Amino acid sequence: MGRYVARRLLQMIPVFLGTTFLIFFMVYSLPGDPVLGLFGDKGVDPATLAAKRKELGLDLPIWQQYWNYMTNIILHFDFGNQIRNGRPVTEVLGDAFPITLQLAALAFAFELIFGIGLGVIAGLKAGRLADNAVLIFTLLIISIPVFVLGFIIKMVFAFELGWMAPNVSNEQKWSELIAPAIVLGGLSLAYVARLTRTSMAENLRADYMRTAIAKGLPKRRVIGVHLMRNSMIPVVTFLGTDIGALMGGAVVTEGIFNVKGVGGLIYESITRREGTTLVGLVTILVLVYLATSLLIDLLYAVLDPRIRYA
């Protein structure tokens, strides 16, 4: 077990460095000069431009810029400053993260409860009406692109029925986040339902299920303990990988409902070529992704003793 964790940790170091370098490289090879943009249309003499570049460290070779950036993050938790207004990126992120976390948490709860619920119903009734209904429902959800789903919900519930405000207000109350959370979690909900269904239907045929029935256990126990304990292993691991994906997927959802979170910030940084902000955001998303995947691997080992003792 200890060795397993150690090996996973070791594997993550090159992935962390590689991914952050990749995004760093991609962002800083973007055409368009953010420094030039600072001075607007007035034009500026080349000396001032060079001085500003040097100040920001943008004159160095890319690998050296990356090195400086990473050492600052690791040693000082310093993600640099925004080019446009010099605000520390950590501060900008600190403003945007709480609402996105809130939104992701709500979406996660939503996919957890309804995804597993629907999957269990379909799995236990495999091949019957309920199963087919769940299949069609999940296929539809998967097929409707997130932004289309978002606008459908907005059109119906905000404009036609008037049950909600079309945009999330600045107070950002929990109740206002319900609709965005449904849109954000919808796709994953469908995947969770499918995965739960497949896993249950497969394990239902396992030999140990026959044994459990032959032992004279009540149905509730056969399903609740023997079937669920095995079927939930892939589902739990999927849910884990999804935490990071939900935060990354917020770009579209936050745009539709005008939520001022990480998604909006990402969009803004890409279109305004705010390299430092963008790299900082992605670095954090990558860290979240790596941390959750380590967590999931550990969880996987806890859930499946065959991994633990291997």
Place this chain on the structure above:
Amino acid sequence: MSIIDNTGKTATVPAPRDGDDYNGPLLEVRDLHVEFHTRDGVAKAVNGVNYSVNAGETLAVLGESGSGKSVTAQAIMGILDMPPGKIPQGEIFFRGEDMLKMSYEERRKIRGRKIAMIFQDALSSLNPVLTVGYQLGEMYRVHHGLSKKEAKAKAIELMDKVKIPAAAARVNDYPHQFSGGMRQRIMIAMALALEPDLIIADEPTTALDVTVQAQVMDLLAELQREYNMGLILITHDLGVVADVADKIAVMYAGRIVETAPVHELYKRPAHPYTRGLLDSIPRLDQKGQELYAIKGLPPNLLRVPTGCAFNPRCPKAEDICRTEIPALAPVAEQDGTELPGRGSACHFWKETIHG
């Protein structure tokens, strides 16, 4: 005698169980039919099987894969997959009551407590994510309402009973951490936990090494004697049967083709299929000769041959075999005295046994 006698709670006299005055056979299967509805058609897996088992008796059910021997056992246990499985006809009496007419709850209370089953592949038949202690203790928790702690103590006793070394230390291990033989002992322990009246062992030793096979069979036979249980031993291996069984039922294509007390069957088979099986056992005194094999393949259950299902492979087949299904008829000596417990479903049983 009882495995849990040191608690003083349970009765120590093995028979009669339950204190009633029921005297008939422990289990009786009558005209059982099982079919499976697949997308290619209806597979008739069991076509009118009759057999019975008494307390303390061992019935060996012999047959190739697809002969219906395991399906019959699953029907008795009530663990057939339905659908696609279906029991269109037949009765299964346990202590005189037809289990097929019972409610799900009534049958559940018989499973594990009165009739228990030992499966072939212990690795896949034990739950991979639960400790063996949990899986053994579960029997007591569900059926006797013991606490987790008491159940674990019982589990350790059970593991001792089936001779698993260092039981107390291994009770929290998972199935994959045991060797094949040890896992099969755990399966046996699980079946024995509640001291059932009848145990069905479905190829209990097939997955094991030959040396371990003998140990596991001996253990099973010993425990059966100790508790005076009925035992249905399902196997395709004639070698396993000889020492353990009292009587044998040979199955082919969903029917019993021959029944006999164990030693008589070996001495004088009354069905060409049984004869074929016996002839295909390697023997020391036939060194150097080519080993006999029954020609052909087991029948496809979707298209069972008309007449006697064995006719395409039978060296003695004649026209009648292709048109008429032979019934399981009593077998008699040449002078007409009936041989007790013997039957053969062959039009030419006389020629087979006496010729």
Place this chain on the structure above:
Amino acid sequence: MPDVTKTAAEAVEDAIAPPSAAEPAPQPKAEKARSLWGDAWVDLRRNPYFLVSSVLIFFLLLIAAFPSLFTSASPTVGDLVNHYLGKPELGKIGSEGWLGYDGQGRSVYARLIHGTRASVIVGICVTLIVTIIGGIMGMIAGYFGGIIDAVLSRVTDIFFGIPFLLGAMVVLQSFTERTIWVVVFALAFLGWTQITRVMRGAVITVKQADYVQAAKALGAGTGRILFRHILPNAMAPVIVVATIALGGYISAEATLSYLGLGLSSPIVSWGVDISTGVTQIRTAQHILLYPSIMLSITVLAFIMLGEAVRNALDPKLR
């Protein structure tokens, strides 16, 4: 016992993708007439999802190839005076204005028909590219194992670590002129990782099968083993994942165009139309509605096809 070298994420992919052909091997030899693929075909022909999705995809391909068969109206030239935000007249099926007009007086129907090509090209091209790249990478990693696998797997992890849509957005932002091929490149740039992982897993499973070991023992060369024995049997899960992903790429193209980072006018695409439709969501819903429906149906068709193929190829689900 599960493969210990497997991470949880890979285990999830195993659960999503069907098993490779190595598993359903034990079939009675006497009835070997039907292979896995033959069996799958028999299954597919009876599957209503397969029938519906094939018909839909046939029409989509036809529309994409010959849009003029379906409408004679121009998707780019509109009549602002007479048709500004014209309402749909659903009764006149197939006429120029039956789905209404947009803010420049252009026929929504004509744009719908002519926009099909962009989505279909993006979906098919991205899928082909990622299947080839991912397939080769996965096959090499899975077959050779050891250090090669370790390196390739880490490289895959690195690309996998960047959120897909976000990465595509950054790539697209670095192009000033965004043609269909630029969008294809941006989606393929990060898209290949999924296929690599699925292929690697499938190859590892198949590699251990007896018939591959037997071929090795008989002295078959690496190329022969890879292409004659491993590839045909490892293809099943890759085909399923690729078919479902195709729908996903079409959806991703529309999403990027909607965000203003994908295709843009004058290229005719559903994503572009949805993007303009959003601005008029209160006044003229039909501009948003019909491209959205068309897009969803297209994605659904490919996902249903993948679903049907998965069921046919996975004997465990029967």
